[in-house]
Amino acid sequence: MKAACSVLGLMGICLAACLGSTPAWADVATPALKVTTVDGTAFDLASQRGQWVVVNFWATWCPPCIKEMPELSALDAERKDVSVVGLAFEEIDPAELKAFLKSHPVVYPVALVDVYNPPKDFSTPRGLPLTYLIAPDGKVAEKIMGPVTRVELEKMVAKHRP
DSSP states (O other): OHHHHHHHHHHHHHHHHHHOSBOSOOSSSSOOOEEEBTTSOEEEGGGGTTSEEEEEEEOTTOHHHHHHHHHHHHHHHHOTTEEEEEEEESOOOHHHHHHHHHHSOOSSOEEEEOTTSOOTTSOOOSSSOEEEEEOTTSOEEEEEESOOOHHHHHHHHHHHOO
């Protein structure tokens, strides 16, 4: 399955490289997201209203995902108006995910999501990484297929500010 997912991930990256970020949309204009992070903490997207939220679908086997983790972590740590949540979208044992995060630490919360029952208000990832930028009002401002940098996210935040 990992080989097939890797191919899908690479196709998604290629698609993103050709098309750039996709238009701002999701299955639900103001998505809900309630997950339990790997450290046992509850994360509720609704409680983040008033600030920007980066929702990042990723996997441990995805090199572009791993490459963007330090950038997302720095964004979360250094911007008080932006928070990040990582959604590990893969079949992996929670203990394995925790071990991975020890060797690839981030400051933002990470949750393991079920690939067969992903968060219903977000499109099922067809490739990884897949990132949503949620505006302070809770609406999807951007949906980005493929890797994204901190600088690109900061430009998107600036573009969508009133």
